[in-house]
Amino acid sequence: MAELTVSVVSADHEVWSGKAKQIIARTTEGEIGILPGHEPLLAILATGEVRVTTVDGSVVRASADDGFLSVEHDTVTVVARDAELATTV
Numbered sequence: 001m002a003e004l005t006v007s008v009v010s011a012d013h014e015v016w017s018g019k020a021k022q023i024i025a026r027t028t029e030g031e032i033g034i035l036p037g038h039e040p041l042l043a044i045l046a047t048g049e050v051r052v053t054t055v056d057g058s059v060v061r062a063s064a065d066d067g068f069l070s071v072e073h074d075t076v077t078v079v080a081r082d083a084e085l086a087t088t089v
Contacts, residue, residue: 002036003055006076008062010083015062022053023076025069032069034076041071049086050078061086 007017023034026048034041045067052060067080 002074004034004036004074004076006052006078008050008052008064008078008080008083010064010080015080015083015085016052016060018052018060019055020052020076021055021057023078024051025064025078026050027069034069034071036074038071038074040073041069043069045069045078045080050080050083 004020004023006020006023008015025032026046027043028046032043045064047065050062050064054060062083062085064078064080065082070077
């Protein structure tokens with residue numbers, strides 16, 4: 001099974017990192033979903049929620065204020081000016 005390696009970081013700390021099946025984030029162009037095999041991408045984040053579905057099916061939610069999202073070779077990096085873990089379900 002293909003998976004993503006995801007890192008969600010703020011300016012001063014790592015918020016969450018791990019393996020995932022999917023990530024959904026809000027960009028200035030609208031909400032975007034990333035799955036394994038996604039084309040390389042650099043997008044500007046808008047203030048909102050980042051949702052990561054982990055390989056075990058749980059959902060990690062983080063609030064993120066501005067920043068960017070990068071995708072390359074099944075590696076997703078979310079860098080936010082300010083980010084905080086909300087809940088893990």
